[in-house]
Amino acid sequence: MDNVAFLSYKPDPMHTYGFEKIEKKWRDKWEAEQTFAVPSTSATNFDRNKPKYYILDMFPYPSGKGLHVGHPLGYIATDIVARFKRMKGFNVLHPMGFDAFGLPAEQYAIETGTHPEVTTLKNIENMQKQLRQCGLSYDWSREIQTIDPKYYQWTQWIFLQIYNAWFDEEQNKARHIDTLIQAYENDVYRVSAEKQRVAKQNKDYVNATKFADLSKAEQQDVLGKDRLAFLDDVTVNWCPGLGTVLANEEVTVDGRSERGNFPVFKRPLKQWMLRITKYADRLEDDLRLVDWPAAVKHMQRNWIGKSQGATIEFALERNANEKIPVFTTRPDTLFGCTFMVLAPEHPFVEHLVTDDQRRAVQRFQEKMAAKSDVERQSDTKSKEGVFTGSYAVNPANGRKMPIWIADYVLMGYGSGAIMAVPAHDQRDFEFAKKHLIKIRAVVQPDDKFLKEHQLSLMEYLEDPGSLDVAFEEKGVGAQSDSKDIDLNGITTDRAKEKMIQFLETKGLGSRRVQYKLRDWLFSRQRYWGEPFPILHGPDGEIRAVDEKDLPVVLPEMKDFKPFASDDVHALPTPSLGRAPKTWQEVEIDGVKYTRELNTMPQWAGSCWYYLRFIDPGNDQRFAGEAEEQYWMGENGVDLYVGGVEHAVLHLLYARFWHKVLFDLGHVSTCEPFGKLFNQGYIQAYSYQDERGMYVSALDVQEEKDGTYTYNGAKVTRQLGKMGKSLKNSISPDEVIESFGCDTFRLYEMYLGPIEQSKTWDTEAIVGVHRFLQRVWRNFISEEDGQLQVVDQPMDDTLKLIVHKTIDLVSKDMNEMKFNTAIAHLIQLNNLFVSMDQIPLAAAQSFVLMLSPLAPHLCEELWQRMGHQESLSYHPWPQADRSVLAEDKVEIVVQINGKRRANIEVAPDISKEEAEALSMQQDNVRKHLEGMEIVKFVYVPKRLINFVVKPK
């Protein structure tokens, strides 16, 4: 069947069951009876003693484009698990909602010229309609929308928790800001490390002896140095095309916005930041605790970028008191350091440069400043740099080293300066070769390396000719040339350790853990987001909105467009600047405050929505304590399913918020998502004509020679995403209309493992449809529509097969291997086809097992079997172990690994009995003739193997 035929294909009514009627009947019934609604944990009809299972989908953005068949893949999978767990006796929480704030919704609203709320609500309604026909067992009574003021009231509340918290390094957790104020007021401010650090940063306040003596604005300024949410002058990613700044995570590698693909520029700006870096260590460490795909953990670790090493102070040659700190992960190679490199923007450069080098350095700095980030990052080969004229002293051996600046050292990481060890670092090596700087090998390579390059150890370490390959060392020992420390002949790991200890005792440096993770830029200049619950006073005081005054409702505005611009130099201006003055200005006790005009980023609402589902109607707290403890207990969300695209952004931010809430005592687990599962994508072929235009995939014909044509013209084929613009999108609606929702669900699951990407193949769908038709025909007579099931016991063979299937399908369900579960059910059903009459017990087990996958059909059959209650909460069938414990098993007899016979034996016979029995087989005897048995292997229940050789 080609694609054209698929469109017009309708199963023959003569040979299909009336899925349209059946599916509508049961969907309506579930909805009318609220079958899947979960009562409050304190309700009388709620059994708190039953185990809980919280299963969650990543909630969607209500985009205007509607769903294609790829979207429901994860929802169908979670629905099957939810239905399975209910039958297994769990209280199942399975909610759905919409993440409706943010750029995509606003961009769509701008494109269509209507208010984002109107378009968003319309899109939500449309998506709900599409989701409903997939037969998903959500508790819709718990639906949430992030744009609802009753929801974002708590988003704002959580922001205030973060704002009113500081990170106590000693306890390695967040605490309420009052504890810090108290410490300051108890005069600790004057003497504590905090005070000194703050004093250093705020030279103006050094003279104040008491915290209380500072002005309100000054106090807030001091506290801002420690609050987990704070205003700061930072270099931000400014995107004029979108009229907003973006988080690092929202900028692509080639320096464009992830949404809209507009160019992004660096520029300094005062912005709200969240101090996620304080949690870098715990975010990294606690990945141990969660059951997540290795790839996602890997990506998060990569993003956090923890590396262990040391900070080493390098003194200037001309003045030993002036020091430049560097960070290194290879302190053991300190003796091999032959020069230093600073980032071109490093503030110390000005101080270092000598008169004769000044012009060259300035020219280089200007050149680097002119380069965009994009250019600088893509250009990893050139290794440009210039000598500053100054020298530093290697603290370990007193050698004099030139100080350079170069493009390959970044200001944003470590201290913006490095010790260069050209012999043992690829980049330093390339730089040293280009600029003819001395190379010194100090780590001894392994024997294999020396052999390959035909070098002796001495040659390697001394001969300049060997240094072309020096940086390739594999590291088995280290050399040193100081009397104070001996690293010779020990492993790299031990040498690192020894060097750090040496540096610390000598006061030359210290152990240091460095992270790539930066603080989270939390403000946006767009309209369609949560307003900050923050007020600005006339004297620069920052003041949190009182909790009782939440929510700060987003003002009604006709013109909500961002101040976007083609002008690179245009300044970021918040859209809320267009809001009425009555909204912008607030008077408290005679003081006029203005509202914060930035809004929160798209991620804010999704950082905690899983907590709201627990108790969505609560207007006293984000969720009731007892409810939170029950549903989040132990593992948090028990199963969280969504795409890998959220591996770093959403999942890192949500973990961070959750940890703050945990530290402040608002939630009971330190991790929100115990188990995470990434569903794959559904891919589809798209077709382009000669001009590169996409043509409708449904109208493409495959020719006999394997090429593809559209209206007779040749087109090229490519496998990729499904989408309206690619003209290869298939909506669930059309599939459900032709084949029914049960077939659609079954088919999506049958394509392959959920975690894998797979190709949508319109042809194969008839396979599972045929299966469901056969199921129907097996149970319901075509002539009279009567149930064809007899209340008779199963014979032994059928019993064994049914119980084996129960065993296998149960296992598959637990492991979410729905494709193999379906295969086993098809197999059992094929057995039913060959039977005249199906025993009731077998039919019931079969229908129960199929029901999570094809719920409508199974409910109908279940009812026709005489049951009043929905099977949704009926216990899952149990495999009878005594049936499965066979009294005879067939095992293979092999000779030298070759199968020679099959014999039936009792499963628990002895090795000797097995040997004797197998010897009685003619074929075995024949092959043993003239042979000597060297060894006899017996694997109980599996096989027998004779190892023989000619006599």
Added chain:
RNA sequence: GCCGACGUGGCGGAAUUGGCAGACGCGCUUGGUUUAGGCCCAAGUGGGGUAACCCGUGGGGGUUCGACUCCCUCCGUCGGCACCA
């Protein structure tokens, strides 16, 4: 460049975790039903051979009575990170 995952018929994919490779479905072949096509039903379908049997899980090597599965190595595909010191 670094890190990670994977490689099984014409296709999507199974394999009780080291035990009869290819379950199940698509496609294909033949037959039935049908005015015809579609739908539906039945049988067959890794390769070679009349057959007994032989060969087969990217290539090569190893461990084992026995390897898709474990180890080494090479090749290929996909994904992540990318001047992070």
